[in-house]
Amino acid sequence: MNLAFRDVRHNLFRFVLTCLGLGLLLAVVLSMVGIYNGLVVDALTITRAPRVDVWLVEPGTKGPFAEASRIPAELREAVARLHGVAAAGGVTYQTAEAEFVGGSLRVYVVGFEPGRPGAPEDLVAGRPIVASHYELVADRRTGLALGDRLRLGRNRFEVVGLVENHVNSGGDPAVYLTLRDAQTLQFDLAPPAARVQRARGALPQSQDTLNAVVARLHPDASPEDVARSAHGWKHLSTLTQAEQETLLTKSVVDRARRQIGLFMAILLVVSAVVIALILYTMTMEKLRSIATLKLIGAPDRTIIGLIVQQALTLGGVGFGLGVLLVSVVKDHFPRRVVLETENALVLALIVAGVCILSSGLGVRAALAVDPSTALGG
Amino acid sequence: MQPLAPDRVVLLERIAKHFGEGEARVNALSEIDLEVRSGEVVALLGPSGSGKTTLLNVIGCIVEPASGRMHLDGELVYDGRWLRGDLRRLRLEKIGFVFQFHNLLPFLDATENVAVAVELAGHSPDAARRRAIELLDHLEVSHRRDALPARLSGGEAQRVAIARALANGPRIILADEPTAALDSKRAGIVMDLLRRLAAEQDACIIAVTHDEKIFDRFDRIIHLRDGRLDSGANGHDAPQPALPSRFAPSPKDAARA
Known part of the structure; x- marks a missing residue:
């Protein structure tokens, strides 16, 4: 009993x-x-989204998530030619406040080069970005739907694709733009600010800047070897995917x-x-x-x-x-x-x-x- | 050691028990000699604090005496110390308890309350249930076998408690105020029932009671005062003490006399 x-x-x-x-x-x-x-x-989501093996960032930094990093865009070509690299792409990351349905929408803007590493590859609706400008792929948590238009900076973007669970370490949902649009958003000064800079006599800075170059390797290539080679040749700081993930979990969100x-x-x-x-x-x-x-x-x-x-x-x-x-x-x-x-x-x-x-x-x-x-x- | 007569179910020799030490010492039982034979129904009487419950607890192997010897059902169980490690097993097999407020387990129905004792003795659930139903039937309360204790009347609950006490065929039934919660008619019925069942099972009953209306149901009345038995009440063969008029002898006592 x-x-x-x-x-x-x-x-x-x-x-x-x-x-x-x-x-x-x-x-x-x-x-x-x-x-x-x-x-x-x-x-880890944003770092894993491009599905790459090596991150190459500004010398002396641990960017682009833990620290700020700016490198010239032409370095992408140099990285792509490194032994063991199958493909390389330039990426930018920034947070932005946009207005949407009368409210403020905080988004994490990722710029990438269509057809190269850095693009979102797991769309759940819509299509990838095909136009050079003014299209974006958004995370569902933004509340955006296909066909919606979102104003970022001085331009309006149409939502053509949706992804899920693409957020940064602060929980802000991601939107993906072409690299050119993202660079414009990040580096283009608004006309009044540009006028002030010109009046100061400041030299115009190149907009063709990246936060990082991401590289996919051949199956038989070692990420450590490629990282060592990039560091030695172009003096770039390099992080393997595993190092980037460790940095994020041990430092950024620790x-x-x-x-x-x-x-x-x-x-x-x-x-x-x-x-x-x-x-x-x-x-x-x-x-x-x-x-x-x-x-x-x-x-x-x-x-x-x-x-x-x-x-x-x-x-x-x-x-x-x-x-x-x-x-x-x-x-x-x-x-x-x-x-x-x-x-x-x-x-x-x-x-x-x-x-x-x-x-x-x-x-x-x-x-x-x-x-x-x-x-x- | 001289073997005990088989019908001497309880035999206490110079049993003593005290609580506390020094100035706070209280002698609860002193030099108790007591013999109870099978089939005998004995009442323990005495004022509050006289040691009745302590004596019942000692015989029930719940309280350890300070000294003396105790035989239960022919087995020497205490001789200055407990001689058996499994006193609960001893209680389960040889002793049945009936309480004033029946103390049925509130979460078990009548059948389960009886069957639990049988199962604890090592029988299968089916066998325990059969035995429980048989006992409840015998006690004429089987029609309430599925009822929880809260839904039983006082008399029904006491019958179920008696069934539980008898479940494993004990040789000794200890009852603490078994009829105190019952009216006079039901008290008489319950005592008659206990007597009959004790006779059927060849068991003895030792009951603490203050219930004058059932004194005539006892074969012997033992009076405790300040932890001592009244002179002449100890041994079975000793003559019965002259009882106060309210302790009128039972018909059985009268016949024996």
Whole structure:
């Protein structure tokens, strides 16, 4: 006879409410795990989007994400000719505020050369950019739809394609323009500012500037060899894709990542305390029944089984409700919430461990109860 | 060691128990000699604090005596220390408990409340359920076998509790105020039932009670005062003490006399 199940059945409404409360708490923990993962994934999305092997940036910098980087556009040709390089493309990155449907839209503008590395390759709707000017591919999170027109700088761009989950480390959705349009947006001065510069006698600067050159390698080429060669020949700073990703996760989003990680750890501790209190209270309410069981001869393992099974049931149902809740609401978060099976399994194990440890308090109280408590009124 | 007569189910020899030490020491039981035979129904009487519940707890192997010897169902279980490590098993197999407020497990229905004791003794769930239904039927409460304790009347709940106490065929039934929560008619019915079942199972009953209306259902009434048995009440063969008029002898006592 499963005493734990029967006790749960007897107090089903209260047990379900308790599970719901615990489920909400675990949903918050899972959300934090998802936000933590999302932060890392978001940080890597833009670097992974061009599907390249090597990043070549301004000497002495670790651009273009961790630091500012400006290099002449003609270096792309030089990089493309390096041994082991299959293709190279120039890219620019900048954030911009645009007006859209009466509101402000913050976007991460990526400039690329159509037909070369740097272009978005996983369109979910529409087509790639084919015109030289005034077309853009946008991330769905911008809220833009195919055919929409967006004003950036002094020009209007038509949305011809859509991508998903292309955001920068700050969560701003990306829009892709041709390199020429992006350079104009980034380096062209507005007429009044240009007039001021001319009046100062400043020399006009070349607009044909990139933030980085990205390169795809032949399958048998080593990214480290190409990086070494580019550094030695053109004095460019180079980062392999792996180095770029490490830089982003260890440096750019590290503080935010640790902040969320710490908050997540605190939430786990709070959950553990709440679970322990719930289990302790549930046990204390059953002390007379437990005393009766001991009096009629129930061994300790029966008493321990009763408490631990209820603890695990509570944790299991609460965890299930938490997962369900997060699955339903995760897409409504302003930033990406990434929940992987592996994370859920680890949290499930943590919850199971916490339940077993927490039930220790209840087990201790139950084992200490004197069977004679059951005698008399 | 001289073997015990098989019908001496409970035998206490110079059992003592105290609580606290020094000035705070309270002698709960002093030099208790008691013998109860199978089929015998014994009442423990005494004012509050006289040691009745402590004596019941000692016989139920819940409280360890300070000294003395105790035999239960022919087995020496205490001789200055417990001689068995598995006292709960001993209780499960040899002792049945009936409480004032029946103490049924609130989350189990009547059948399960009885079956749980049988299952704890190592029987299969099916066998336990069959035994529980058989006992409930015998106690004429099988029509309420699916009811939770909260939905049982006082008499029904006490019958279920008795069924649980008898579930494993104990040789000793310890009852703590078994009829205190019942009216006089139901109290008489419950005691008659206990007597009948004890006789059927060849068990003895030791009950703590203050319920005068059921005194005539006992074979012997033992009076405790300040942790000591009243003179002459200890041994089974000792003559019955002259009871106060309210402790009128039962018909069985009268016949024995």
